[in-house]
Amino acid sequence: MAHADILAGPVSEALYRRALEAITGGVNSPSRGMEALGGGAPPFIERAEGAYLYDVDGRAYIDYVQAFGALILGHARPEMLRALDEASRRGLLFGACHPGEVQLAERLRQLFPVCEKVRFTASGTEAVMTAVRLARAATGRRVLVKFEGSYHGHFDAVLVGAGSGASTLGLDESAGIPEGIKADVVTLPYNDAPAAERWLEAHGRDAACVLVEPIVGNFGLVEPVPGFLERVARAARAVGALVIFDEVITAFRFRPGPVYVELGVEPDIVTFGKILGGGLPIGGYGARRHIMELVAPAGPVYQDGTWAGHPLSVACALATLDLIGQDAGLYRRLDDLGRALAAGVRDGAARRGVPLVVHQRCGAVSLFFTSEPDVRDFSGVRRTDARAFARFVRAMLRQGILLPPSPYEVWFLSAAHTEREVERTIRAVDAALEAVLDGS
Ligand SMILES: Cc1ncc(COP(=O)(O)O)c(C=O)c1O
Numbered sequence: 130m131a132h133a134d135i136l137a138g139p140v141s142e143a144l145y146r147r148a149l150e151a152i153t154g155g156v157n158s159p160s161r162g163m164e165a166l167g168g169g170a171p172p173f174i175e176r177a178e179g180a181y182l183y184d185v186d187g188r189a190y191i192d193y194v195q196a197f198g199a200l201i202l203g204h205a206r207p208e209m210l211r212a213l214d215e216a217s218r219r220g221l222l223f224g225a226c227h228p229g230e231v232q233l234a235e236r237l238r239q240l241f242p243v244c245e246k247v248r249f250t251a252s253g254t255e256a257v258m259t260a261v262r263l264a265r266a267a268t269g270r271r272v273l274v275k276f277e278g279s280y281h282g283h284f285d286a287v288l289v290g291a292g293s294g295a296s297t298l299g300l301d302e303s304a305g306i307p308e309g310i311k312a313d314v315v316t317l318p319y320n321d322a323p324a325a326e327r328w329l330e331a332h333g334r335d336a337a338c339v340l341v342e343p344i345v346g347n348f349g350l351v352e353p354v355p356g357f358l359e360r361v362a363r364a365a366r367a368v369g370a371l372v373i374f375d376e377v378i379t380a381f382r383f384r385p386g387p388v389y390v391e392l393g394v395e396p397d398i399v400t401f402g403k404i405l406g407g408g409l410p411i412g413g414y415g416a417r418r419h420i421m422e423l424v425a426p427a428g429p430v431y432q433d434g435t436w437a438g439h440p441l442s443v444a445c446a447l448a449t450l451d452l453i454g455q456d457a458g459l460y461r462r463l464d465d466l467g468r469a470l471a472a473g474v475r476d477g478a479a480r481r482g483v484p485l486v487v488h489q490r491c492g493a494v495s496l497f498f499t500s501e502p503d504v505r506d507f508s509g510v511r512r513t514d515a516r517a518f519a520r521f522v523r524a525m526l527r528q529g530i531l532l533p534p535s536p537y538e539v540w541f542l543s544a545a546h547t548e549r550e551v552e553r554t555i556r557a558v559d560a561a562l563e564a565v566l567d568g569s
C-alpha cells in the first residue's frame with residue numbers, strides 16, 4: 130500500500146524528504162508517522178488555532194489528535210498564550226525553587242485524593258519510571274505487573290508488551306531491552322480480572338506493583354469492565370503489591386481531575402501529565418505521605434531533572450487548571466459532542482453495512498473495524514481490520530479531518546470543537562466509509 134501521493138501536499142512532501150535524511154524515520158516520535166496508513170508524508174503543521182491545524186500547504190484540518198491527548202482546551206487559546214507570555218517575561222528557567230510549583234502542588238493535592246504529596250517531572254515517561262522505582266523501593270520487590278497493549282512511556286520495563294505507537298509498528302517488544310529487565314515484567318490481559326487474581330495469588334509475593342491505565346487510551350479507548358479495577362486492586366493489596374494508576378491520558382480528560390474518582394477505585398500511586406501542561410511538557414506522580422517521603426532528598430529513591438517543575442510548564446498548568454475550573458459546563462459539552470459524533474459514526478456505518486464498534490466516553494472516541502460485538506482487550510483490537518482503518522483515515526484526511534494515524538490511538542475532542550465541526554466530521558465519515566467499502 131503506497132499512498133504517499135494523497136496524504137500530504139507538495140511542501141509537506143518536500144519537508145518529509147528532508148526529514149527522512151536528517152531525522153531517523155523522518156519523525157521525532159513514531160506515533161506521528163503514516164506507516165499504519167501505508168506510509169508517505171504526514172502533513173507538516175505550520176500553525177494551530179482552536180479546533181484546527183493548518184499545514185505548510187495551506188490546508189486546514191479539524192484536529193482530533195489533540196497532540197495525542199495532551200490538549201483539551203483547543204489550540205492557541207489566548208488565555209494560555211497570555212499565561213505563557215507573562216511567565217516567560219520573568220525568565221525561562223531558574224534551576225531553583227519557585228512559587229508556581231508550590232501553588233501547583235497544593236492545587237493537585239486538592240484534586241487528587243491520594244496525593245498528600247506530589248512531584249513534577251518533564252514527561253509522563255519520567256513520571257511512570259519513577260513511580261515504578263518508588264513502588265519497588267517501598268515494597269523491596271522486583272516485579273512490575275502491567276497489562277497487554279497499555280502504554281506507559283518509553284523506558285525499558287514498560288516497553289515490554291507496549292501499545293500505542295509501539296504496537297502500531299509491531300514493536301510490542303522493543304529491541305535493546307536486557308533480559309534481566311524483561312524477567313521482572315509480567316504482562317497480563319486487560320479486563321481479565323480472574324487472570325490477574327490467579328497470577329497475583331500464585332506469584333504476587335514478588336510483585337512490587339500493578340501498573341494500569343484505569344481507562345485504556347493506548348489500544349483505542351477501552352473502559353474497564355465492571356469490577357475489573359476493584360478486583361485487580363484487591364488482589365494486588367492482598368499480596369502487598371502497590372497499585373499505580375497511570376492517568377497520563379485520563380487525568381482531566383473526563384472530569385477536572387483523575388478519572389479514578391469517578392470510577393470509585395483508589396490507587397496507591399498516581400501518575401499524570403499531558404493535559405495538565407496545557408501544551409507544555411509536564412509529568413508528575415503523587416501518593417500518600419509515607420510513600421512520597423521515600424523520594425530524595427526526603428528519602429533514598431532518586432529522581433531529579435533539569436526541566437522538572439519547569440516555570441513555563443508550571444505557569445501553563447496553573448492556567449489550564451484555572452480555565453478548566455472556570456468552565457463548569459466543559460465536560461458536559463464534551464460529552465454531548467462525543468455522543469453526537471459517536472452516534473453519527475454508528476448511523477453511517479449501520480446504513481452502509483460496515484461492521485464497526487464505536488467507543489465513546491466524554492470527548493474521547495474510538496473506532497474499531499470489527500464484526501465482533503465489542504472490544505475489551507488488546508487481542509480484540511489486534512483482530513480489527515487494519516486495511517479498512519487505513520482506508521478510512523486516509524479518506525478522512527483527504528476531506529480535511531485529521532485523525533490519529535493508528536488504530537491504537539484515540540480521537541479527542543476539545544473545548545474548541547463545536548457542533549459545526551462534529552457535523553462536518555459526520556458528513557466526512559459517510560464518504561470515508563464509502564471508501565472503505567470501495568477498497569480505495
Ligand atoms: C498512559 C500513558 N502513560 C505515559 C505516557 C508517556 O508520556 P510522555 O509521552 O509524556 O512521556 C503516555 C503517552 O502517551 C501515556 O499515554
Ligand SMILES: NCC(=O)CCC(=O)O
Binds near residue numbers: 159196197280347
Ligand atoms: N502514545 C504515544 C504518544 O503520546 C506520542 C505523542 C506524539 O507522538 O506526539
